[in-house]
Amino acid sequence: MNRKLSTTNDDPSKKDQSTVHFFIDTIEVERLSALAFFEAGEDAFDGKRFFWQNREKNFTLVGLGHAYTIESNEDESRYETVEQQWKALIAVSNYKDYPQQPILFGSYTFDPKKAVSNEWSHFSHAYFALATHQLVIRNEKMYVNSHIVSREAITVEDIKRCNAERDELLHKAQVRGSKSYAKLHVTSMMEPYKEEYLQSITQVTDKIKEGVAEKVVIARSLALEFSAEVTASNVLAQVYAEQPESYLFALEKEQNLFFGASPERLVLVKDNKAYSSCIAGSIKRGATKEMDDQLGQSLLNDAKNLQEHQYVVEMISQSFKENCINYTVPTAPQLLRIRDIQHLYTPVEGDLNEGATILQMVANLHPTPALGGSPRGKAMDMIRDYEPMNRGLYAGPIGWMNAEGDGEFAVAIRSALLQQKKAFLYAGGGIVADSEAMSEYDETLVKFRPMLRALGGQLNDD
Numbered sequence: 001m002n003r004k005l006s007t008t009n010d011d012p013s014k015k016d017q018s019t020v021h022f023f024i025d026t027i028e029v030e031r032l033s034a035l036a037f038f039e040a041g042e043d044a045f046d047g048k049r050f051f052w053q054n055r056e057k058n059f060t061l062v063g064l065g066h067a068y069t070i071e072s073n074e075d076e077s078r079y080e081t082v083e084q085q086w087k088a089l090i091a092v093s094n095y096k097d098y099p100q101q102p103i104l105f106g107s108y109t110f111d112p113k114k115a116v117s118n119e120w121s122h123f124s125h126a127y128f129a130l131a132t133h134q135l136v137i138r139n140e141k142m143y144v145n146s147h148i149v150s151r152e153a154i155t156v157e158d159i160k161r162c163n164a165e166r167d168e169l170l171h172k173a174q175v176r177g178s179k180s181y182a183k184l185h186v187t188s189m190m191e192p193y194k195e196e197y198l199q200s201i202t203q204v205t206d207k208i209k210e211g212v213a214e215k216v217v218i219a220r221s222l223a224l225e226f227s228a229e230v231t232a233s234n235v236l237a238q239v240y241a242e243q244p245e246s247y248l249f250a251l252e253k254e255q256n257l258f259f260g261a262s263p264e265r266l267v268l269v270k271d272n273k274a275y276s277s278c279i280a281g282s283i284k285r286g287a288t289k290e291m292d293d294q295l296g297q298s299l300l301n302d303a304k305n306l307q308e309h310q311y312v313v314e315m316i317s318q319s320f321k322e323n324c325i326n327y328t329v330p331t332a333p334q335l336l337r338i339r340d341i342q343h344l345y346t347p348v349e350g351d352l353n354e355g356a357t358i359l360q361m362v363a364n365l366h367p368t369p370a371l372g373g374s375p376r377g378k379a380m381d382m383i384r385d386y387e388p389m390n391r392g393l394y395a396g397p398i399g400w401m402n403a404e405g406d407g408e409f410a411v412a413i414r415s416a417l418l419q420q421k422k423a424f425l426y427a428g429g430g431i432v433a434d435s436e437a438m439s440e441y442d443e444t445l446v447k448f449r450p451m452l453r454a455l456g457g458q459l460n461d462d
């Protein structure tokens, strides 16, 4: 076990120059379920927890409690604000003395120019947290970090309290394990603004034919109600069991839980290399292997989907060209098959320019034409004008970064917002000149399916 008292330096907030103290403690643990650790925080840290697992399942991060939060409602500068505050906080830490670095986790809304409203009113345009107790499981090794950040001097008593709290959580998680939950009971399912959505597809298609934009992604929501309050641990356990091949994420803010299972990497930065993925163009899975292969082949040869995909490849390649010394992009897409859907997929990777950071990449890449459109500015204007809802965190960047600037962000699709007895699910699709409203509608039904299944809801054809 490593143990050190806090280090101090200037305040990370630009506004206040008083001293900040940052205490870190790391212990290595064994036999701990990430879900059980999340659940163990249910009483003491309700509303202040997060969960992340990467697509490859070799990195899991769970956060309980907030040692430090960074929020911003700025438009252009929200990426910079998070970056500066995190760097300033890290500068006062002695993280190099520990086997596990502190990690900042959080998410950005899809569109900072659109005021957060309706179900999203509790969230900021940037919402990040350093956990009080942070579990990291990486390549079979497990570490729990505890963090205290304070303007007051950190006393031996504070550290004792923090360690006792951690030991209590570990005991709870190890002894109880993760619970098994009864199936959730949905009492109503509504499609808000269905007519407006169908109409918006026609309007957007007409505008694209007029040459206003090439591609615009339009989304809609489903609203569910349950017979009883649904807990975050319950939902997370369902998502965990149901979506083995995606990024899993969950982020609490007070009584709100934003969660999902996304196939889409926005960017991974590791040892000065950057990796992104172009995912656009979709078709359902087939009931038999033959049907599945036929559907996959027809997707690989479908001009409309290839066009939708190509806009994403061009934009992400351009971003890599600007931010990397060199980069590689395969010449043709392959299939990415996940439980409910198949996508066209092109991975992109490159060696980052000196000094380029993960949040600069996130700012540069988001929104790709897989969630916004092409050209970006025109597509965003059309989403603001025609899409009949507020996306909030849906389709925004969600992920983490460590003290040395490595990290990963996914695009928060296949996602939902849970508010006790209510949930809102979100899905969209790329609209090009020859898109048809009803087939776009059907595609959203396929994309709703993972979160709907996790929440115990059913579509007519299930």
Ligand SMILES: C=C(O[C@H]1C=CC=C(C(=O)O)[C@@H]1O)C(=O)O
Pocket: 217, 219, 264, 279, 280, 281, 282, 343, 369, 370, 371, 413, 414, 426, 427, 428, 429, 430, 447
């Ligand atoms: C907008 C969504 O998916 C995007 C990502 C992959 C494929 C897409 C498509 O084929 O339209 C969408 O661009 C969503 O899942 O809500």
